[in-house]
Amino acid sequence: MSPITTSLFELFTIGPGPSSSHTIGPMRAGYDFRTELASLNTSDMDGVPARVRTVLYGSLAATGEGHGTQWAVLAGLGGMRPENCPTDVLDSLPEENPEYEIPLGGAVTKTSRQDITSDTLRVLDLEHPNTLVFQLIDADGKVLHEAEYQSIGGGSIRRPDAPAPHVADVPHDYGTMRQLRALLQAGNGLTLDQIIIQNECALTGASEDGVLAGLETVLAAMEDAVHRGLAAEGELPGPLGLYRKAKAMFKRFRKTPLASAQLMLALDAYALAAAEENAAGHTVVTAPTCGSAGVLPSIAHVMKYQMKLPQDALRRGLCAAAAVGLLVRHNASVAGAEVGCQGEVGVAASMAAAMLAMGRGYTMHVVENAAESALEHHLGLTCDPVAGYVQIPCIERNAMGAVKAFNAFVIASSEVEQHHMVGFDQAVIAMAETGHDMNRKYKETALGGLAASMVNC
Numbered sequence: 051m052s053p054i055t056t057s058l059f060e061l062f063t064i065g066p067g068p069s070s071s072h073t074i075g076p077m078r079a080g081y082d083f084r085t086e087l088a089s090l091n092t093s094d095m096d097g098v099p100a101r102v103r104t105v106l107y108g109s110l111a112a113t114g115e116g117h118g119t120q121w122a123v124l125a126g127l128g129g130m131r132p133e134n135c136p137t138d139v140l141d142s143l144p145e146e147n148p149e150y151e152i153p154l155g156g157a158v159t160k161t162s163r164q165d166i167t168s169d170t171l172r173v174l175d176l177e178h179p180n181t182l183v184f185q186l187i188d189a190d191g192k193v194l195h196e197a198e199y200q201s202i203g204g205g206s207i208r209r210p211d212a213p214a215p216h217v218a219d220v221p222h223d224y225g226t227m228r229q230l231r232a233l234l235q236a237g238n239g240l241t242l243d244q245i246i247i248q249n250e251c252a253l254t255g256a257s258e259d260g261v262l263a264g265l266e267t268v269l270a271a272m273e274d275a276v277h278r279g280l281a282a283e284g285e286l287p288g289p290l291g292l293y294r295k296a297k298a299m300f301k302r303f304r305k306t307p308l309a310s311a312q313l314m315l316a317l318d319a320y321a322l323a324a325a326e327e328n329a330a331g332h333t334v335v336t337a338p339t340c341g342s343a344g345v346l347p348s349i350a351h352v353m354k355y356q357m358k359l360p361q362d363a364l365r366r367g368l369c370a371a372a373a374v375g376l377l378v379r380h381n382a383s384v385a386g387a388e389v390g391c392q393g394e395v396g397v398a399a400s401m402a403a404a405m406l407a408m409g410r411g412y413t414m415h416v417v418e419n420a421a422e423s424a425l426e427h428h429l430g431l432t433c434d435p436v437a438g439y440v441q442i443p444c445i446e447r448n449a450m451g452a453v454k455a456f457n458a459f460v461i462a463s464s465e466v467e468q469h470h471m472v473g474f475d476q477a478v479i480a481m482a483e484t485g486h487d488m489n490r491k492y493k494e495t496a497l498g499g500l501a502a503s504m505v506n507c
């Protein structure tokens with residue numbers, strides 16, 4: 051089994067929702083092309099550069115308008131990056147409709163929303179369903195320089211013409227939960243968070259302090275999404291006319307006298323808040339995706355505000371969540387388009403259950419059992435976003451995922467560890483197989499399930 055060589059911060063990407071493939075990836079691609087243009091030699095070009103044109107293909111062309119892809123691309127070309135752009139950038143750009151200047155060698159070129167088009171006809175020869183092409187053109191539209199990008203999921207991008215990146219060796223070699231457990235039992239005193247952080251340092255060249263600071267940034271971005279969502283109300287963008295619920299739920303949480311009901315209301319309100327922020331196209335953290343970006347923040351918020359756990363418990367918990375998310379990415383998938391919602395909300399719940407168990411100081415067995423239980427009870431969950439918007443069933447599904455994550459932790463921390471029958475790796479294999487066999491209708495095509503019944507019935 052090959053070792054995991056994915057960075058934590060590829061798993062936890064900060065940026066505007068509602069879809070990491072349709073907003074974060076394209077914005078990153080726009081920024082990357084802008085950077086390339088700045089150092090381009092224009093003297094031997096067969097024409098005078100005038101503008102930058104962008105063409106969206108495949109799924110970006112089909113559903114990009116609803117997801118704000120065009121504005122995300124424009125923001126990237128304008129010099130914004132997902133991790134530090136204004137949280138409401140996808141709201142404000144359509145109002146401002148700016149024309150951006152882009153540094154080009156020693157000169158400047160320009161682009162605006164009118165330069166971004168969608169080609170829904172070119173489908174069959176696409177190497178990847180989420181493809182976009184940037185072209186530097188002259189005043190007559192002749193292409194002087196171009197670059198193709200693919201938005202390959204989770205906000206990551208790839209250039210088909212680029213050589214494969216060099217991947218550094220990691221000090222702790224594991225590709226399954228079983229191997230990770232063996233490392234922890236090897237007797238060298240290493241903890242799970244140390245393994246995760248040391249591997250991250252080796253992969254990225256960051257210092258330990260740098261990785262810790264990055265984890266704090268991720269936690270802060272999750273908390274911010276919950277706070278913003280709890281304060282917001284009104285209708286979400288898109289044709290469904292769906293209203294936000296988190297604020298009302300939070301009010302009810304504050305008024306309820308029942309301690310037992312309070313926890314459920316808090317989990318629901320926090321998860322809805324972050325998921326509604328995602329649906330609004332505001333900044334969230336992929337955990338593991340934008341569509342499931344409410345589950346982990348909900349559990350983290352409960353750990354901080356209801357359980358009053360210290361910040362280092364949250365940080366250690368986030369490392370456990372990362373281990374779970376990275377293992378699933380490595381051995382199966384976290385993309386709804388590949389395995390259905392079991393890979394998004396199911397994996398988010400699994401990560402959240404592990405985070406809670408680790409943050410509460412339980413053993414690695416309990417962490418694994420909690421993660422397994424949460425994933426096991428999402429097996430077979432389909433992806434059927436109504437009208438292609440990440441709203442129904444996605445937003446409430448995040449609340450369901452948070453509650454299931456909590457329950458998985460409760461069961462795992464109450465049972466005799468050794469009596470837990472199903473291993474995490476076994477649940478991941480089952481998820482991959484189920485996803486493979488799942489009809490295409492139920493894998494982010496908006497052709498089956500609720501997406502069909504709400505239109506046809």
Ligand code: SF4
Binds near residue numbers: 385392394441447
């Ligand atoms: S239903 Fe599909 S789009 Fe919605 S959260 Fe689940 S996987 Fe994502």
